[in-house]
Amino acid sequence: MKAPLAGGAPIMLAADSYFVHDLAISATSLYWTDPYALYKVSVDGGTPAAVTTRAPATGGVGMIAVDQTNLYWIDNDGNIEMMPLAGGSPPTVLVSNLFNATGIAVDATNVYWTNYDGTIKTIVRR
Numbered sequence: 001m002k003a004p005l006a007g008g009a010p011i012m013l014a015a016d017s018y019f020v021h022d023l024a025i026s027a028t029s030l031y032w033t034d035p036y037a038l039y040k041v042s043v044d045g046g047t048p049a050a051v052t053t054r055a056p057a058t059g060g061v062g063m064i065a066v067d068q069t070n071l072y073w074i075d076n077d078g079n080i081e082m083m084p085l086a087g088g089s090p091p092t093v094l095v096s097n098l099f100n101a102t103g104i105a106v107d108a109t110n111v112y113w114t115n116y117d118g119t120i121k122t123i124v125r126r
Helices: none
Strands: 023-025 029-034 037-042 049-053 061-066 070-075 080-084 092-095 101-106 110-115 120-124
Touching: 023 061, 029 061, 037 061, 061 101, 070 101, 080 110, 092 110
Parallel strands: none
Antiparallel strands: 023 029, 029 037, 037 049, 061 070, 070 080, 080 092, 101 110, 110 120
């Protein structure tokens, strides 16, 4: 759901979304994760679409971040992956074998993540 910053009634963007773990927003779409998939819906609402899905045995999807061109996420196997917002190509693994990564953010040049031990890490995006 969304609501105007100035207040007002909430607006339903998508229904039947269970076990939502994280949200990220671009200029045109809202993205969210459940244990095994990434979804998107227009910021105006509509029918959600799966961006990528994962079988339970391959590690689900955790935290997500978005910039103007790409979607980033931490999967449950300890990898940070990236794929274009436009879709059409398989995800690129940016970092692998992380232990307990808990959050993710991006800026114009870097990807940042946090670990359960309280450290903040970064890499330059490819």
